[in-house]
Amino acid sequence: MKQIFAHVGLLLLCLFWNGLPGFAQDCEGCKDHTLFSRMPNFYIVNYSSNYDGFEMRLPENESKNVEGQRTHIEYSFDYESGLQHPSMLQVKRNYQNAMKKIGGKVVLDGAYYSTMLVNKNGKEIWVNLELSNEGGFIYLDVVEVEAMQQEISANDMLEALNTNGFVALYINFDTSKASITADSQAIIDQVAELLNNNPELKLSIEGHTDNRGDAASNKALSEQRSKAVSSALVAKGVAANRLSSLGWGMEHPIADNRTEDGRALNRRVELVKK
Incomplete structure (x- = not known):
């Protein structure tokens, strides 16, 4: 499993060098x-912040894919300071205690890693901490869970269908499960608008998954999800025979x-012109 490093810094005095x-x-x-x-006497050697999705470690060797604004930070201890860096346990406990202080919880406590979760302002924030070099290197990611904004409109979909014969939606x-989340309602509305504005248009709703899990289960799930999209469109006034x-x-x-980026792209629903 690709490890997901998650970041939330500590409620400690930040020393900037x-x-x-x-x-x-x-x-x-x-x-x-x-x-x-941050932890004292550490400096940042790598940083990125963008929309991303990846797996968080969970107990019982399970994992959870989370998507949202991911901030990735890698810290190194300042070995030139002449000081002794903290132990892995010391770093890990500092982060865990900081999370608990803001109302979060420790989901998983491993020897050199930890998964944490906090709800802040109505948003889930998943955290994974990973340590190496006996505590001298800290890898962090914070993922503020949110849906990727679907920017494609009904007109964009029609253009893609006429040009390519299909369009991929996320x-x-x-x-x-096959239940559509509330944050994807806007996409369903746009597809319904497309169909209602073009009464001769007929579509095949086709579900796709990534390669995690077994093939039979993935195929069944993708079928259920494509049917869920069709049902949602019928509820919006689209004739079922279309x-x-x-x-x-x-x-x-x-x-x-x-x-992980590739798997996120593969988890899609395609509208195919009939």
Whole structure:
């Protein structure tokens, strides 16, 4: 399983060494996450912040794919300071205690990693901490869970259908279920608008998954999800005889299933012009 490093900083005094001679400096453009500060005597060697999706470790060797704004930060201890870096346990307990202080909880406590979760302002924030070099390196990611904004409109869909014969949509469903989440209602509304504005148009609703899990289960799930989309459109006034449903499971990937970004692209619903 690809490990997901999650970040939330600590409620500790943040020591910034930038511009001070004799101390290591943060990489250009790097910064702590806005929620928390860092462990003393550590500096940032790698940083990124964008929309991403990946798996969080859970108990019982399970995992959970979460998607949202991911901030990834890698810290290194300033070995040139002449000080002794904290132990893995010390770093881990600091992060866990900081999470508990803001109302979060420890989901998983491993020897050199920890998964944590906090709800803040109505939003889930998943955290994974990973340590190496006996505590001298800290890898963090914070994922503020949210749906990717579907920017395609009914007119965009029609253009894609006329040009390519299909269009891929990223509709969110409850985990391992075929129930469409509330944040994907806007996509359903746009598809309904497309069909209602073009009464001669007929579509095949086709579900696709990534390659995690067994092929039979993925195919069944993709079929259930395509039927759920069709049912939602019928509820919006679209005639059922204009729609058909099909589930392909993992059979037709459009991206590399070895990466989380690729798997996210493969989890899609396609509208195919009939």
